[in-house]
Amino acid sequence: MVTASHNPEQDNGVKLVDPRGEMLDTSWEAHATVLSNAQTTDDFIQELQKFVQNAKIDLSKPSRVVYARDTRPSGPSLVAALEDGIRAVGAEGRNAGVTTTPILHYLVRAINTKGTKDSYGDDSEEGYFTKLTEAYRKLVATRQTPLPLLIDCANGVGAPIAARLAEYLGDSFPLVLENTAIDTPGALNNSCGADYVKTSQKLPPSLAGRLQPGQRACSVDGDADRLMYFYLDERSQFHMLDGDKITTLVASFIVELVKTSGLDSQIKVGVVQTAYANGASTKYLSERLPVKCVSTGVKHLHHAAENYNIGVYFEANGHGTVLFSPTTQELLQTYEPSTPAQSTALEHLQNLNQLINQTVGDAFSDMLLVEVVLAHKRFSGVEWDSLYVDLPNRLVKVVVADRNQFKTENAERQLVSPLGLQQKINDLVRRFDGGRSFVRPSGTEDVVRVYAEASIKAQADELAFRVAGVVYDESGGNPATRPKEFI
Numbered sequence: 118m119v120t121a122s123h124n125p126e127q128d129n130g131v132k133l134v135d136p137r138g139e140m141l142d143t144s145w146e147a148h149a150t151v152l153s154n155a156q157t158t159d160d161f162i163q164e165l166q167k168f169v170q171n172a173k174i175d176l177s178k179p180s181r182v183v184y185a186r187d188t189r190p191s192g193p194s195l196v197a198a199l200e201d202g203i204r205a206v207g208a209e210g211r212n213a214g215v216t217t218t219p220i221l222h223y224l225v226r227a228i229n230t231k232g233t234k235d236s237y238g239d240d241s242e243e244g245y246f247t248k249l250t251e252a253y254r255k256l257v258a259t260r261q262t263p264l265p266l267l268i269d270c271a272n273g274v275g276a277p278i279a280a281r282l283a284e285y286l287g288d289s290f291p292l293v294l295e296n297t298a299i300d301t302p303g304a305l306n307n308s309c310g311a312d313y314v315k316t317s318q319k320l321p322p323s324l325a326g327r328l329q330p331g332q333r334a335c336s337v338d339g340d341a342d343r344l345m346y347f348y349l350d351e352r353s354q355f356h357m358l359d360g361d362k363i364t365t366l367v368a369s370f371i372v373e374l375v376k377t378s379g380l381d382s383q384i385k386v387g388v389v390q391t392a393y394a395n396g397a398s399t400k401y402l403s404e405r406l407p408v409k410c411v412s413t414g415v416k417h418l419h420h421a422a423e424n425y426n427i428g429v430y431f432e433a434n435g436h437g438t439v440l441f442s443p444t445t446q447e448l449l450q451t452y453e454p455s456t457p458a459q460s461t462a463l464e465h466l467q468n469l470n471q472l473i474n475q476t477v478g479d480a481f482s483d484m485l486l487v488e489v490v491l492a493h494k495r496f497s498g499v500e501w502d503s504l505y506v507d508l509p510n511r512l513v514k515v516v517v518a519d520r521n522q523f524k525t526e527n528a529e530r531q532l533v534s535p536l537g538l539q540q541k542i543n544d545l546v547r548r549f550d551g552g553r554s555f556v557r558p559s560g561t562e563d564v565v566r567v568y569a570e571a572s573i574k575a576q577a578d579e580l581a582f583r584v585a586g587v588v589y590d591e592s593g594g595n596p597a598t599r600p601k602e603f604i
């Protein structure tokens with residue numbers, strides 16, 4: 118079963134999901150690209166046959182397409198076109214309506230595991246809410262009800278879904294929803310949402326005066342698969358808790374539970390990050406558990422996380438989840454604890470396995486996960502934030518003549534082309550205390566991205582702009598658009 122979802126992060130607005138409800142790996146993607154570029158019907162059919170073979174799709178079974186859309190105005194026409202296609206090939210369609218990307222992923226797995234021992238939950242939105250909120254309630258049990266959590270819904274599909282989640286949670290966890298204007302043209306992600314918070318490192322202006330010092334808040338993105346937390350301290354200073362902070366909080370908690378349950382010799386917990394993870398988070402995590410760095414893009418993190426017994430992955434931008442391997446899930450069902458402490462820790466692990474949407478990063482499932490850990494640790498945002506201090510960093514975009522001349526290796530941390538450029542970057546980095554910088558072509562925009570870290574903010578900025586300048590000069594850019602700072 119292939120599923121289409123209408124995802125604001127992709128230019129064409131459509132993304133495909135495999136039968137487990139997970140993201141297609143790169144081999145599927147390559148086929149999809151060839152398919153969409155096919156010039157003749159024969160080419161298309163030939164490629165389609167290869168695709169069916171590689172993906173081991175059993176054509177003797179009836180085909181079913183599950184689809185949903187977000188709140189953008191283009192949604193209904195995309196769905197109509199898809200439905201025409203579904204009818205034309207005689208497949209069965211199931212319209213999941215207006216919903217989040219992660220709920221669509223959930224539905225695909227729930228449909229494909231229905232009635233089996235691996236049942237993922239009831240194949241309905243109700244099934245999703247019930248599964249998550251029941252697990253949440255068991256995990257927080259008698260713990261104190263948290264202060265109301267303010268959720269910036271990015272004026273997207275997260276708004277109606279958060280409203281339903283709030284009903285399911287009831288008094289056990291009050292949610293206050295902001296930026297819920299799904300029908301206002303141009304409002305989606307406009308000065309709000311997870312990406313705004315991460316890139317501007319600021320409170321969305323619409324929340325000024327709404328968020329009280331000490332109160333926690335979070336932003337989801339337009340299709341609710343990314344999550345950024347933040348709070349204001351008593352001086353009303355903004356503090357951001359991004360995907361790296363979520364990884365640290367969650368991974369440490371799971372490691373503790375595994376140890377307390379007595380399963381630490383059988384369950385190895387590991388973390389997957391990208392080069393954009395803050396160096397301070399990588400240092401903190403590497404001192405405690407295995408950490409792997411992979412190329413940018415959640416599909417890379419997801420597949421690398423499958424190699425651990427429990428794999429925690431988040432991109433710094435707040436997209437991520439935790440994967441329990443099939444053997445670990447089995448072990449959690451069959452293991453016999455020998456003390457009450459082991460038994461409680463085991464129960465928590467079993468409930469986390471239910472709470473976490475393991476098909477894909479899911480802002481709402483991740484949000485409940487964060488709240489569970491904070492409740493168990495009795496942490497406010499301040500304690501969570503103080504686990505490590507982020508290194509100052511800067512991300513800069515450079516428009517170059519041809520970004521395809523930029524080739525990288527070592528999980529995108531080193532340039533192999535243009536020849537000699539990496540050496541120049543290394544020479545610059547050496548001049549900055551705590552310096553780190555890397556350059557890679559974006560996979561989603563026609564730009565080259567430059568990331569830099571240093572022990573003080575002004576130095577991180579300077580390093581980023583100096584590297585950007587070198588990149589620009591080496592790649593024949595137009596002098597009128599050369600990065601202007603620190604030249």
Ligand SMILES: CC(=O)N[C@H]1[C@@H](OP(=O)(O)O)O[C@H](CO)[C@@H](O)[C@@H]1O
Nearest residue numbers: 126413414415432434559560561562
């Ligand atoms: C630095 C950065 O945030 N890069 C983003 C961005 O990829 P680029 O390949 O850097 O354009 O979009 C991806 C898709 O949403 C996301 O996975 C990734 O983290």
